[in-house]
Structures are given as structure tokens and as C-alpha cells.
Amino acid sequence: MxxxxxxxxxxxxxxxxxxxxxxxxxxxxxxxxxxxxxxxxxxxxxxxxxxxxxxxxxxxxxxxxxxxxxxxxxxxxxxxxxxxxxxxxxxxxxxxxxxxxxxxxxxxxxxxxxxxxxxxxxxxxxxxxxxxxxxxxxxxxxxxxxxxxxxxxxxxxxxxxxxxxxxxxxxxxxxxxxxxxxxxxAHDESRRSHDQREDTRSRRRDGMLPMSGAAPDADHLSERLGLFVIIVLGEGVAQMIEAASDATWDRRLYGLASAAFFLLVALWSLSFRHGYAGVPYLTARSLPARAALPLHCFVSGCLAALAAGLGAAAEHLDTLPESTRWLLCSSLAGYFLLTGIAALRQPDVVRRWLLSVVLPCCALPLLIAGFGAGLGTVAVVWLLVAVTLWPTFYESRRPRPVEPAARPGS
Incomplete structure (x- = not known):
């Protein structure tokens, strides 16, 4: 081989x-x-x-x-x-x-x-x-x-x-x-000096290449990181398919399946159409890899937990158990908290955006988790869909900066 x-x-x-x-x-x-x-x-x-x-x-x-x-x-x-x-x-x-x-x-x-x-x-x-x-x-x-x-x-x-x-x-x-x-x-030099005194292997070690620094290929790494996030989102679809195959197909299941699908699509859109390497509002080279990689890990972890919560929701179509409701809502809140951290390095992000988008998208899921005991399962998931769609809606309503007029002859 x-x-x-x-x-x-x-x-x-x-x-x-x-x-x-x-x-x-x-x-x-x-x-x-x-x-x-x-x-x-x-x-x-x-x-x-x-x-x-x-x-x-x-x-x-x-x-x-x-x-x-x-x-x-x-x-x-x-x-x-x-x-x-x-x-x-x-x-x-x-x-x-x-x-x-x-x-x-x-x-x-x-x-x-x-x-x-x-x-x-x-x-x-x-x-x-x-x-x-x-x-x-x-x-x-x-x-x-x-x-x-x-x-x-x-x-x-x-x-x-x-x-x-x-x-x-x-x-x-x-x-x-x-x-x-x-x-x-320094370690290699010490070994070479020792070998020169001990045996003939020093000749081979003297030709050893010196240590050097290596940096990742940013574009290729972004693709690999994005593939991992796609895998995690796909796990959410798989969780719903597995749960639906064992459940009674009725109006509640149809409503939950539709809401879960829209939620995953909205998350996909934020992570890839409005993000980089699967992390929403992260831009290329806006963070060094040693900061961007943990951010990717935590975002992926939140999405995988959310996927597990969607699978568990299909087993409780009437009302979600408290632990499952907290799992779904806190996972989404964590996802948006990390989104806010990623967006801080963008030059056009202002305090109004953080207050208008990140804060409500973090707070509302936690409020649903804490006070949503009387809500049905389908209603909880549709509310999370509405929260996830809010950043896209806000961006679409946000006035675009006016391009300066070109000077004559330029």
C-alpha cells in the first residue's frame, strides 16, 4: 500500500x-x-x-x-x-x-x-x-x-x-x-553531542533537519472544519429520522418534524451563508487558529447537543421533560453566545448589533427553558425556529451603507 x-x-x-x-x-x-x-x-x-x-x-x-x-x-x-x-x-x-x-x-x-x-x-x-x-x-x-x-x-x-x-x-x-x-x-543538539562521544550514529544525526514552524492552510482548514459542522447538522436530521421511524405519525409529529427541519436549515444558513468554517459571523483570518479552533469545537458541541435534544423531543410529543427542554434551549443559547464572540472581531459590528441580535437570541431560549413548562413540544421548537431566524431578518432590514459617488474621471 x-x-x-x-x-x-x-x-x-x-x-x-x-x-x-x-x-x-x-x-x-x-x-x-x-x-x-x-x-x-x-x-x-x-x-x-x-x-x-x-x-x-x-x-x-x-x-x-x-x-x-x-x-x-x-x-x-x-x-x-x-x-x-x-x-x-x-x-x-x-x-x-x-x-x-x-x-x-x-x-x-x-x-x-x-x-x-x-x-x-x-x-x-x-x-x-x-x-x-x-x-x-x-x-x-x-x-x-x-x-x-x-x-x-x-x-x-x-x-x-x-x-x-x-x-x-x-x-x-x-x-x-x-x-x-x-x-x-537544544534537545537535538544535546543528543548529537552525546552520540558523537558514544558511537558512529552521529553522522546520521548531523544530517537531521532542524525544527521549524508550520502554519495551516487557512482555506483547506476551513473546508475541513465546515465538513465537521455539516456532519453535526446531519446528525440532527438522522436523530429525527430515527425517532420518527418508531413514533406514531400524526399531526404532532408532522409539526415537530417540520419545525426541526426549519431549525436545522436556519442553523445551516447562519453557519455557512453568514459564517466561516461553520462558525456564524466568523470571517476568514479574523481570529488566529488557536482561538478559532476552540470556537469551532464549542459551536459543534452545542449543535450536537441540540441534535440530541431534537431526537429526544420526538419521544415526548405532548410536553417536553424539563431536562430535555433545558438541553434544547441552552444549546441554542450557547450557539448564539459563541456567535457573538466570533462577531466581535468584525470591524462593522457595533454595540447595537450585539444588543439587538446576540442578547435576545441568548436570552429568549433561556426564558423558554425556564418558563415554558406549559408549552407543548411543537410550540417550543417553533419558538426556537423564530429565534434562529431573527438574525437573518434583522440583517435584511438593516440599512446598507451608501457607497460614495465616483468622482468624474476616476
């Missing part, structure tokens, strides 16, 4: 995802579906905490190899990516067992995550590059608590996993890639 993945034919200026990358993203479909199922029924605080933890772990594993393929391009090692793909499939398959408290499946998930991170670290070491915008992709500090968790039981195991994710975020926002490069260079 060829160890370098062939790319879909494209010009250098119009690079798209390779067949290997698209195959790799199929694991994201399975993973998002499994993790979203944690929020079925009437999820409690423990279910929500486990959902957040496993989604962050799965997304972290996915982004490590998404960034590797982005930088490596046609030199991506197919065997390495396929091995990571297998590990992510193991993680996805172990999710139900983790939820059920099975020690064996929890250890399998942790071991798969550890091996994925080791593979990512090895891939970057082979390239002799440090990813400037996401150094956690090739650093093992956050993996240490996962290794310790192999000998732990719940709930200590979950706290160790959370510590590992927190350390990755700490590395992302505080560690300078320049410091990492200098540290690796």
Missing part, C-alpha cells in the same frame, strides 16, 4: 480535501452519533458532563490529524492516518460502555486516545515541524492524566480525563511555538 495519500486533483490555488481525509471524516459521523446518544431520554448533570468530556476528547483526536493532513498535504502518511482512524472508531464504539460504567470499555477508550495522540506526536516529529497555532497537537502533557486513568476507576477516571483536556487547552493558549522549537533544537 502506498504510504502517501493521493489528493483529489486540484490546482495549488484550489486545494480540497483528499479522499483519505473524507474517509477519515466518516469516523466523525460515527463518533458524533455515539456521543449525542448520551443525551437521549432525560439527561442529568452527570450525563451532560460526560457528553462534554467525551466530545472534547473526540474532537481533539480529530483535529490533531486534521491539522496534520492540512500541513502535510500530498505527503500525508496514509498508514498513520488510517491507524488514527481505527483508534477513533474504537473510541466511538466504547462510548456506550463508558456511559454504562464498564471499566473495560473505559480503558479501551482511554488507550485508543493515548495511542492517537502518540501517533500525532510521532507524525510531527517525523516532519521536524512545530505547529505554530496548535502546539498541543504534538505535545504529550495532556496525555499524562489519560495514562494514569488506565489504573483508575470512576469518578476519578473522568476527573483525570478532564485534567488532560484542560492541560491541552492550557498548552494551546500559553505555550509559544518559538519556545518549543528552541527547546527541541
Amino acid at each position: 502506498n504510504d502517501v495519500s493521493p489528493a483529489i486533483p486540484a490546482s495549488a490555488e484550489d486545494r480540497h480535501a483528499t479522499w483519505l481525509e473524507l474517509f477519515f471524516d466518516l469516523v466523525a459521523v460515527a463518533g458524533v452519533a455515539q456521543i449525542a446518544h448520551l443525551l437521549h431520554g432525560e439527561p442529568g448533570a452527570a450525563d451532560l458532563g460526560l457528553y462534554v468530556l467525551l466530545f472534547l476528547a473526540f474532537w481533539t483526536a480529530w483535529i490533531c490529524f486534521t491539522l496534520y493532513g492540512n500541513v502535510a498535504g500530498e505527503r500525508t502518511r496514509a498508514r498513520t492516518v488510517l491507524a488514527a482512524m481505527f483508534g477513533m472508531a474504537v473510541m466511538a464504539a466504547a462510548v456506550p460502555g463508558v456511559h454504562a460504567g464498564e471499566d473495560g470499555q473505559a480503558r479501551a477508550l482511554a488507550l485508543a486516545y493515548i495511542l492517537i495522540r502518540i501517533l500525532a506526536n510521532g507524525a510531527w516529529r517525523h516532519r521536524r515541524e512545530i505547529l505554530v497555532d496548535w502546539p498541543a497537537a504534538q505535545m504529550s502533557l495532556g496525555v499524562i492524566p489519560w495514562i494514569v486513568s488506565l489504573w483508575a476507576h470512576e469518578p476519578a477516571r473522568y476527573w483525570l480525563w478532564a485534567l488532560g483536556i484542560a492541560l491541552d487547552l492550557y498548552v494551546t493558549f500559553t505555550v509559544s511555538a518559538r519556545d518549543v522549537i528552541e527547546s527541541r533544537r
